[in-house]
Amino acid sequence: MDSQIKGVSTGTTILAVTFNGGVIIGSDSRASIGGNYVSSKTINKLIQVHDRIFCCIAGSLADAQAVTKAAKFQISFHSIQMESPPLVKAAASVLKELCYNNKEELQAGFITAGWDRKKGPQVYTVALGGMLLSQPFTIGGSGSTYIYGYADAKYKPDMSREECLQFATNALALAMGRDNVSGGVAHLVVITEEGVEHVVIPGDKLPKFHDE
Amino acid sequence: RFGQLSSGSDMAPDWTMKEVSTGTTIMAVEYDGGVVIGADSRTTTGAYIANRVTDKLTPIHDRIFCCRSGSAADTQAIADVVTYQLGFHSIELDEAPLVQTAANLFKASCYRYREELMAGIIVAGWDKRRGGQVYTVPVGGMLVRQPVSVGGSGSTYIYGYMDSNYKPNMTKDQCLRLVSGALSLAMERDGSSGGVVRLAAISETGVDRQVILGNQLPKWSTA
Numbered sequence: 001m002d003s004q005i006k007g008v009s010t011g012t013t014i015l016a017v018t019f020n021g022g023v024i025i026g027s028d029s030r031a032s033i034g035g036n037y038v039s040s041k042t043i044n045k046l047i048q049v050h051d052r053i054f055c056c057i058a059g060s061l062a063d064a065q066a067v068t069k070a071a072k073f074q075i076s077f078h079s080i081q082m083e084s085p086p087l088v089k090a091a092a093s094v095l096k097e098l099c100y101n102n103k104e105e106l107q108a109g110f111i112t113a114g115w116d117r118k119k120g121p122q123v124y125t126v127a128l129g130g131m132l133l134s135q136p137f138t139i140g141g142s143g144s145t146y147i148y149g150y151a152d153a154k155y156k157p158d159m160s161r162e163e164c165l166q167f168a169t170n171a172l173a174l175a176m177g178r179d180n181v182s183g184g185v186a187h188l189v190v191i192t193e194e195g196v197e198h199v200v201i202p203g204d205k206l207p208k209f210h211d212e
Numbered sequence: 213r214f215g216q217l218s219s220g221s222d223m224a225p226d227w228t229m230k231e232v233s234t235g236t237t238i239m240a241v242e243y244d245g246g247v248v249i250g251a252d253s254r255t256t257t258g259a260y261i262a263n264r265v266t267d268k269l270t271p272i273h274d275r276i277f278c279c280r281s282g283s284a285a286d287t288q289a290i291a292d293v294v295t296y297q298l299g300f301h302s303i304e305l306d307e308a309p310l311v312q313t314a315a316n317l318f319k320a321s322c323y324r325y326r327e328e329l330m331a332g333i334i335v336a337g338w339d340k341r342r343g344g345q346v347y348t349v350p351v352g353g354m355l356v357r358q359p360v361s362v363g364g365s366g367s368t369y370i371y372g373y374m375d376s377n378y379k380p381n382m383t384k385d386q387c388l389r390l391v392s393g394a395l396s397l398a399m400e401r402d403g404s405s406g407g408v409v410r411l412a413a414i415s416e417t418g419v420d421r422q423v424i425l426g427n428q429l430p431k432w433s434t435a
Contacts, residue, residue: 149397150372152432174372209375 011181100130235404
């Protein structure tokens with residue numbers, strides 16, 4: 001459980017959703033120590049590991065930063081050797097290897113999302129023990145428990161970019177509204193063949209619901 | 213963490229030494245003219261489903277029900293006590309009791325014995341003074357009135373769905389759809405919730421109960 005991590009942790013909400021032509025990866029921006037003190041209100045949990053591949057982190061911030069730094073190096077080295085942009089699956093596998101081989105020491109989970117020429121938009125999740133799974137969309141972090149029902153009900157395959165952006169924004173807003181260790185602003189990155197677009201929605205511009 | 217790989221004796225299955233619990237999903241919504249309440253139907257002892265057709269919607273009075281979650285024994289005992297107390301009070305008063313009275317009786321028992329009990333209860337009903345009302349008495353013994361309330365282990369998964377789909381001043385049918393949709397989503401994700409969906413609509417005219425079987429539940433696009 002995120003709340004048992006010592007040190008700075010991202011009790012958090014992260015998600016990644018594929019749509020027709022791309023993928024959106026999103027997160028909140030709160031980092032807390034033990035769930036009592038917000039050590040950062042504006043942390044960016046969306047790490048770019050290559051031109052069209054991002055990953056987002058949940059769990060111990062220290063572990064996540066160490067792993068993503070190592071993964072970023074390995075992925076760019078692999079890409080140079082292969083003389084082509086890396087596959088999203090390759091990037092996810094690199095993270096998985098690091099998580100699985102160091103599972104005793106690490107407490108971090110990842111979502112990898114991106115676009116490549118072979119399979120288009122993809123989402124992979126690497127769970128705490130090092131399991132790798134490909135899904136059309138995935139949610140993670142402590143805040144995700146509150147939006148399983150919403151995500152199951154509202155997700156449909158092959159959404160448009162706007163529908164997907166609305167889905168991801170609503171999901172983050174709902175989770176941030178119920179989880180006290182998720183909050184701040186909503187960071188969203190839209191990845192397509194054409195490029196990468198970063199959308200930031202400040203807390204007061206997030207969708208509001210019936211009791212707010 | 214993998215947690216414990218086994219606890220207690222390896223000879224006996226875990227359901228012989230686990231307490232019976234209604235790890236569950238319960239929900240209640242106010243509408244203009246009454247309330248809609250709903251629950252799943254799974255009671256577990258550890259990994260074994262002791263009862264797959266449980267009725268967690270318990271009548272306390274003619275137009276007042278409670279939805280039970282937590283320890284099956286504790287919630288049954290509390291409900292029995294409150295049913296007696298409320299019935300006596302209603303006879304003395306010579307009129308139908310208020311939902312707020314029933315809720316306060318639950319709160320009194322749950323708060324006084326909070327160390328011994330594991331009970332999360334939602335009290336809902338209709339009375340002449342305030343119409344349809346929902347009161348929640350979670351573990352610990354707090355009491356608060358809410359237009360819509362969810363409870364039980366499965367409730368965490370549907371907070372987002374409920375926040376985004378509930379709007380004030382819904383009709384009875386919209387409430388029934390909201391509750392059955394939310395319960396089926398929770399039952400899909402929570403291992404301790406499942407079986408059938410039991411619904412009840414309580415209003416001035418009476419109580420209207422229904423059951424939605426597993427194969428008739430709303431389906432969503434991803435499993």
